[in-house]
Amino acid sequence: MPASPPVAPPVAPGLDLDHLRGWIGRTETARDLVTARGIRELRATLDLPPGDPQPGEAAPVATAHWCLAPPAAPQSALGPDGHPARGGFLPPVPLPRRMWAGGALEFPDLLRVGDTVERRSTITDVTAKEGRTGLLCFVTVAHEIHTPRGLAVRERQDIVYRGTDAPVGGSGSGAPPPAPSVRESIVPDAVLLFRYSALTFNGHRIHYDRSYCIEEEGYPGLVVHGPLQATLLCGFAARLMGRQPARFSFRSVRPIFDGTPMGLCAVEAEGGFDLWTADAEGRPAMLAEAR
Numbered sequence: 001m002p003a004s005p006p007v008a009p010p011v012a013p014g015l016d017l018d019h020l021r022g023w024i025g026r027t028e029t030a031r032d033l034v035t036a037r038g039i040r041e042l043r044a045t046l047d048l049p050p051g052d053p054q055p056g057e058a059a060p061v062a063t064a065h066w067c068l069a070p071p072a073a074p075q076s077a078l079g080p081d082g083h084p085a086r087g088g089f090l091p092p093v094p095l096p097r098r099m100w101a102g103g104a105l106e107f108p109d110l111l112r113v114g115d116t117v118e119r120r121s122t123i124t125d126v127t128a129k130e131g132r133t134g135l136l137c138f139v140t141v142a143h144e145i146h147t148p149r150g151l152a153v154r155e156r157q158d159i160v161y162r163g164t165d166a167p168v169g170g171s172g173s174g175a176p177p178p179a180p181s182v183r184e185s186i187v188p189d190a191v192l193l194f195r196y197s198a199l200t201f202n203g204h205r206i207h208y209d210r211s212y213c214i215e216e217e218g219y220p221g222l223v224v225h226g227p228l229q230a231t232l233l234c235g236f237a238a239r240l241m242g243r244q245p246a247r248f249s250f251r252s253v254r255p256i257f258d259g260t261p262m263g264l265c266a267v268e269a270e271g272g273f274d275l276w277t278a279d280a281e282g283r284p285a286m287l288a289e290a291r
Contacts, residue, residue, distance in 0.1 A: 015093070015094055015095070015128065015135075015137065017126070017127075017128050017137075019091075020091040020092075020093060020126045020137070021091075021126045022091075023090070023091035023123050023126060023139075024123050024124065024125060024126060025122065025123065026089060026122070026123045027120065027121065027122045027123075028089045028120075028121045028122075029118060029119065029120050029121070030069035030118070030119045030121070031069060031116065031117065031118050031119070032068040032069035032116075032117050032119075033114075033115070033116055033117065034059065034064075034068065034111050034112060034113055034114060034115040034116075034117060035113070036052070036053040036054070036055075036113050038067060038068075038199075039053040039057070039059055039060065039064070039113055040052075040053055041195075041199060042059070042060060042061070042064060042067060042199060043060050044195075045192065045195045045196055045199055046060060046061065046231070046232070046235060047186075048060055053113045054113060055112075055113050055114040056112050056113060056114060057112060057113045058110045058111070058112050059110060059111045059112070059113075060235070061231055061234055061235045061238065061244075062105070062107045062110070062153075062234055062238070062244045062245065062248065063105070063227070063230060063231045063234050063248075064111050065111060065117070065119070065145045065152070065153050065155075066200055066227050066231070067199045067200055068111075068117050068119070068145075069117065069119050070200055070201035070202070071084055071089075071201075072201065073085075078203060080216075081096070081097075081098075081204060081205055081206070081212075081217075082203035082204045082205040082209070083098060083203065083204055089121070089123070090123070090139060090141075090159070091123070091126055091139060093126075093137045093139065093161040095135070095137055095161035095162055095163055096161075096163065096164050097161065097162045097163065097164060097217070098159065098160070098161050098204075099159070099160050099162075099226065099252070100157070100158070100159060100160075100225075100226040100227060100252070101138065101158040101159065101160040101226075101251065101252055102158045102226075102249070102250050102251035102252055103155060103156050103157045103158055103230075103249065103250060104155070104156045104247070104248075104249035104250075105153060105154065105155045105156075105247065105248045105249065106153070106154040106155075106246065106247050107152070107153055107244060107245065107246055107247070107248070108150070108151050108152060108153075108154070109147065109149055109150065109151065109152040110152070110244065111145075111147065111152055111153075112147075115147040115148065115149075115152075116147065116148060117145060117146070117147055117152075118145070118146045119143055119144070119145050119146075120143070120144045120146070121141055121142070121143050122141065122142045123139065123140070123141055124140045124141065124142050124156075125138070125139070125140040126138070126139050126140075134162060134163050135162065135163060136160055136161070136162050137160070137161040137162075138158060138159065138160050138161075139158075139159045139160075139161070140156060140157070140158055140159075141156075141157040141159065142154075142155070142156055142157075143155040143156075143157060158251075164217070164218075176283075176284065177265070177267075177274070177276050177284055177287070178267055179267075180263070180265035180266055180267055181266065181267045181268060182240060182265070182266045182267075183263055183264065183265050183266075184236065184263070184264045185261045185262070185263050185264070186232070186261070186262055186264070187259070187260065187261050187262070188224045188228070188256075188258050188259075188262050189258055189259060190208065190210070190222055190258055190259075192228075192258075193207045193208055193222050193224060193225065193228070193258055194207075194208045196225055196227075196228045197225070200225075200227065202225070206219060206222065206223040207222055207223060207224075207225055208222065210222055219255065219257065220257055221257035221258050221259055222257060222258040222259075223255050223256075223257060223258075224255075224256045224257065224258060224262065224285075226250075226252050226286065229250075229252075229256070229262075229277045229285065229286045230248075230250045230286065230288065232264055232277070233250065233264060233275045233276075233277065233286065233288045233290075234248050234288075234290065236264045236266060236275060237266065237272065237273050237275055237288075237290030238290075240266060240273055241272060241273065241290065245272060245290035245291060246291060247289075247290070247291045248288065248289070248290050248291075249288065249289050250286055250287065250288040250289075251286065251287050251288075252285065252286050253284055253285065253286065253287060254279075254283065254284070254285050255285065256277060256279050256285035256286075257279075260279065260280040261280050262277055262278070262279065262280075262285075263277065263278035263279075263282070264277060265277070265278055265284075269289070269291075271291040272289070272290045272291040273289075273290050274287075274288070274289055275287075275288040275289070275290060276288060
């Protein structure tokens, strides 16, 4: 019996995967400075005492680098969703919805006030697959964050693109997580989402423009940023462990929206904690591991 022919990767009209994979290997370098103002505003946004950060003082969370050297596209170069228009460093994926699906981080060192920071980014993969929510295109980016002391952060970032007809509720995560041994609750409101968008220079309208969110993208409310959820979970893990984790990974499994309680949940695991955010119905929205 002849062997079955190889299955071609899924495609959408205008999605030329071979062309998009031509972006693999592209690199970009960006630089910034860890300032006292930036650390003070990050603390305030995370509901920590802002204080008066001094030179050499450590950032309040290991993921503080997400506030540094964001892409600064001119206003005229933004797409209708508030993101920079397709192309440039990231491949021009012709699917309209773009989200941060997850990532994995290692923290050899902490960022400190006064550090000059250089981020070196490389596109390492572009793939497409047919998921339960329709066609998905994944772009994987590797980042290294360096200070004068050396490597501070090593990161894999997973970006997902999808169509407008995909359901907004997410596909779930399979088996539910166990009952948390530790749980905190916050209510992410529009002000928190706006402040985090400002800190990260994130123009994506789903995080602050309610009418756009509902009328154009079909969400029931403002979407809580994936990086904000990950930052809250990483800080939660640091409080439980008594130190910043050395490794942290996370994966979004459904969106979570403003105005209702969001749980920060954790159970002990070997070397650290398994964590997740939960919506008002207790469903996991983001799964994470801190070690």
